[in-house]
Amino acid sequence: MPRYELFYWPEIQGRGEFVRLVLEDAGLDYVDIGRKDPDRIEAALEGELAPWAFAVPVLRAGDLVIPQTVAITRYLGERHGLAPADEAGRLHAHAIALTIADLVNEVHDTHHPISVMDVYEKQREAAAQRARVFREVRMPMFLGYLERLLGHDRTSDGRFLAGDRVSYADLAAFQVIEGLRYAFPRALARIAGDLPKLMALRDRIAERPRIASYLASPRRLPFNQSGIFRHYPELDR
Amino acid sequence: MPRYELFYWPEIQGRGEFVRLVLEDAGLDYVDIGRKDPDRIEAALEGELAPWAFAVPVLRAGDLVIPQTVAITRYLGERHGLAPADEAGRLHAHAIALTIADLVNEVHDTHHPISVMDVYEKQREAAAQRARVFREVRMPMFLGYLERLLGHDRTSDGRFLAGDRVSYADLAAFQVIEGLRYAFPRALARIAGDLPKLMALRDRIAERPRIASYLASPRRLPFNQSGIFRHYPELDR
Incomplete structure (x- = not known):
């Protein structure tokens, strides 16, 4: 079992x-x-x-x-060793993961601003408006927060979002960057230069042996137009 | 200090x-x-x-x-004694509180479906659509989930959402019911009959001595049209 x-x-x-x-x-x-x-x-x-x-x-x-x-x-x-050891670090990792979950909710609502019961095509006009606010205001705000976290903690030398080791918060940040690269490649490319530490974190996570092996395996599903991260070119101007 | x-x-x-x-x-x-x-x-x-x-x-x-x-x-x-004592109960209280937070996010988006940067009056049409889905589908779905939790656990006799004592999850449920009574009185009244255990939980929390004293104090701000729970009659048909 x-x-x-x-x-x-x-x-x-x-x-x-x-x-x-x-x-x-x-x-x-x-x-x-x-x-x-x-x-x-x-x-x-x-x-x-x-x-x-x-x-x-x-x-x-x-x-x-x-x-x-x-x-x-x-x-x-x-x-299982993917959280900070001390209480402050654990509380921070928890709060960061919750904030990334809030970001993911906002990504979802770029293509479903009115109703999860209806398809995107029935809420395109509202989606275009909401996606614009997401690209121009919300996404930079959330990612700027993650970037500042990486610059702050001297003990981690900008390598981890919380504490002194890789945590589930770092893995969540990797996944949200991957998703945004799929869904909003143009909008993300415009601000990636302001996020050097976050982009470097993404690269380091991708190179972790078990993650690299997983990403290359059939267990990693490709992004697609049924998930939370969807690429509609008209939403990524 | x-x-x-x-x-x-x-x-x-x-x-x-x-x-x-x-x-x-x-x-x-x-x-x-x-x-x-x-x-x-x-x-x-x-x-x-x-x-x-x-x-x-x-x-x-x-x-x-x-x-x-x-x-x-x-x-x-x-x-401070407002969580279950055992691990399963603590995990359940955490998950229930997170689900109530998701519900609160959806309440917020009924009046701000497009942008948090703009006032409600600039997104009324989308708000009307989103609020309809919230009233008819999402709110009953979330509250039905809470009602089923109260009916399930024999040890708590339907008195608590998780574990065998009052927890922060129960206080959160109280607050969300209070908010919905303010924001969506008509829609909530239509389904309250299907939620007897949840409504009884709300009443029991309101009667807890320190909560009753707090609610009667100036520390408890009234609901208003700047908060998350807002009453727009046109969104509560």
Whole structure:
């Protein structure tokens, strides 16, 4: 029996990818339930994961049912060497991961500003407006915050977002940069020069042996137009 | 010197109110910095709270700077008797509080679906559409989830969302119901009959001595049209 079971949609990276990266980088024994048995996710939300899960991703660890992306990555990170050791660092990693989750929510709403129940094509006008504000104001604001974190802590020499080692917050930052490179390549290219430490962090994470191996494997799904990060050229002017 | 300092905007309940309720219910020694010195919040974000805080609320506990609403309430709750004692309960309280935070984000976007930089009046059409989806689909979905949590756990007899005692998740549920009663009284009244356990939880929290005393005090700001929960009759049909 595997140590961990991840419940998430099998067709997209989505929020589940933040969990997959931690599981992979820590070299943990896990099963990606949705990839093995796509029909089980919807059933699980009304069955074996109820009533605790409002949505996936959910991690099962033995008898524990853990919903919510940041709750899962924090749980895994603190148990498997991907979180700072001290209390201040742990609190900072948690807050940074939550802020990245807020950024991910805003990315989602660039293509779904009105309703998650409707397709993008039915909310294009509002999406164009919301995406403009995201590109010009919100994205630079969030990424500037991450850049400042990397410049601050003398003990880490700008290498880690929190504490003195790689944490789930750094893995989350990697994933959000990858997603933005896919969804908003033009807008990101315009500001990347102002984010040298963040871009260097992205590169260092990509080179970590287990992450590099994962990214090259069929377990890493490609970005696509069903996920949270979607590339609509008209939203990336 | 007070044990805790809360940094939040002084004019609104907003996300800071989730922290205030925990501080008040636990009877903690704290200063609401913004209420004492309104000019200090903006300055603090660029000064004493940098680089850790992307936004307020932020809690300062001695040398610790703790941003993000749920990170703060979890920190306080686990230290001061407002969290379950066991690991499963703590993970569930954390996930429930994060899901309530997601609900709060969606409430915010009913009146600001396009841009936080612009006033509601400049995004009324999109707001009308988003608010309809919120009233008809999202709000019942989130509140139904909370209701099912209360019905599930035999040990708590439906009294608590997680574990066997009142937690910061229960206080958050109280606050979100209060907010929805202010912002969407008609829409909430339509579904309240399907949420008997959640409404009873709201009443029990309101009657807790320290909460009742806080709600009757000038420390409890009234809801208003600058906060997250706003009442626009045209959005509450």
